[in-house]
Amino acid sequence: MAFPRGSENEAEQSSTLVSGDVRRHNLSVVARFLLENQAASRSQIAKGTGLTRGSVTALTALMLESGLISEAEPKTPSGVVQENAKGKGRPLTLLALAADHVAILVLQLDADKVTGLLTTLAGEPLLRMAQSHGRPMGQPEPILDQLAAVFGQLVDAARALGRSLVDVTVVVFAPVGGEPAVVLADTDLGWWSVDVLAGLRRRDPRLPDFARLVPDSILAAQAELDLLPDVQDLIYMKSNSGIGGAIISGGIAIEGAHKLAGALGHLPLVPGGELCGCGQHGCLVTVAGPDAILAAAGLTDILIRDGLTAALSELTTRILAGEPRATAAWDTAVEWICRALQILAMSFDPQIIVLGGYWAHLAHTVKERLEQGWPQPMSGQLWVGPTVVAGQLADDAALFGAVRDARDRALMDPLKISI
Ligand SMILES: [Zn+2]
Missing domain, CATH: 1.10.10.10 (Winged helix-like DNA-binding domain superfamily/Winged helix DNA-binding domain)
Incomplete structure (x- = not known):
């Protein structure tokens, strides 16, 4: 202002x-x-x-x-x-x-690949690249090697363009905490605590001190929020690797005391349910996460052979085509997704629920089921539930959100990026 x-x-x-x-x-x-x-x-x-x-x-x-x-x-x-x-x-x-002398660099690590994006200060892409890591469960080192390789190529490209890095963000699909910030646990990769930035810096000392490690969901939610005029209260829930989410209230993302708010995949919904990687029983991700649905839909082979993105794409195609096994697996998952959303809607009273990741393609099925479960008219007054919409940025939501966030931080003190 x-x-x-x-x-x-x-x-x-x-x-x-x-x-x-x-x-x-x-x-x-x-x-x-x-x-x-x-x-x-x-x-x-x-x-x-x-x-x-x-x-x-x-x-x-x-x-x-x-x-x-x-x-x-x-x-x-x-x-x-x-x-x-x-x-x-x-x-x-x-x-x-102008700022033709600077660039923003974002690395994103998901369950399948490392994506790197180099942009101008305004967010215009200069170079984008992706490398599959093959999901070596429980082994951070080979994944950090790949992260460093992508980082190195983007830094070389920035130098060749005569640009220095004004911001570096590493986005992970997992909760982040502590000082320095580390991945607390990544159930998709079988990681416990992993210091990604230290591992990256050991491999490439050009990683600047200002590099940040951030979880994907809040960035993704804010990027989606930017596309929704007049929306201030939003619940974002997505699934691509695992299940994640964010809650935005009054235009501000709720981070919580330990920056763990929005870990919606770990809402413990099923009494006495399966042990989750987080240590709780019956988390949403154990009954509606990608691994659970793909197994129920008979797609584990594709998951192992072609990776998570390809398997989820196949799952989505089969559900939309009405293939019985995929549809049954999805119907079961939707029950639990809607249970979680009903609890969240009652807790936060959002205007909109945005479904991201591959759920964006199936948002209409969630909307239908959720609306059947809204409270019935009480005292003659209808309870107006939130609208369910598909996310518009698909799997790039967090990447775009990270660029937007980096740009905003750089513009907070513009002369810091002088030549
Ligand atoms: Zn859990």
């Missing part, structure tokens, strides 16, 4: 530049405005942000000098209102986010 518009006098301008916090905030406001509007004149920035014209002139001068923005090709006034009377008739100088 911009600071209030004030009078455009010398004192204000100098205080804007003297106070570090105010300046950082205002730089961030201008950078975000340019990110959202792609290109704008100084007058348009002033009007759009509420900053004074004088402040915008001083701030953009700093940003030009630092290489964060550049002057875009001047455009003829057609379609662009010339606001400065003195410049009437002249082409308008537009400013745009």
Whole structure:
């Protein structure tokens, strides 16, 4: 949010530049405005942000000098209102986010593969690559080798493009905790505590100190939330490797005291149920997780031979085609998924439930079943349940969310990324 518009006098301008916090905030406001509007004149920035014209002139001068923005090709006034009377008739100088000297790097580790993505500061992809790791259960070392190999290739590519890394994020499909942050347990890979960043740094010392290890679900939920105008309260639940989720209330993701909120796959639903990798019995993932459904649908062979992504794709195709065994396996799982969602809906009263991963393709079946289970009219008043929708970003939700998060953090202090 911009600071209030004030009078455009010398004192204000100098205080804007003297106070570090105010300046950082205002730089961030201008950078975000340019990110959202792609290109704008100084007058348009002033009007759009509420900053004074004088402040915008001083701030953009700093940003030009630092290489964060550049002057875009001047455009003829057609379609662009010339606001400065003195410049009437002249082409308008537009400013745009440049930062051609930096890049954002994201690595994502799921149950099948390592995906690497290098983007510009604005999130435009520069290079994307993926390598299968073959799911060597309980063996972090070969997977860390692959993670380091993908990281190394992306760093080389960034250097070849003349870009330095402004943010590095490693996304894992598992809960993360502790200081330094480690994977606490990854039931898809048979991991207990694994210090992924330390393992990566041992293999490639170019991993910067600011690299972060983060779980996928909150990032994915926030990326989906961005695509839903006017939504502030959302439950996100997804399955691709395991089952994960996030709860966003009032636009803010609930992290909890130990940053474990949203571990929805480990809601212990089945009394006396199967022992889960987390140590509880009867977790949702034991009855509705990929391994359980694929086994019930008779697809374990494909899982072993072609990997989880291929097996889940086949499962989805068979369910949508009405193949009896896959449909029966899914119907059983949906009962448990809906049980979990009913409890969550009553607990958090969301506007929307977003189903991600391969569940996005089957969201209509969950919606149907869930709506049958909503409370019946009481005192003549219908309880309005949340809408169930399919996630729009499929398996890329966390990857996009990580880029968006990295970009937002970089823009909090734009001059840190000066040349
Ligand atoms: Zn569990």
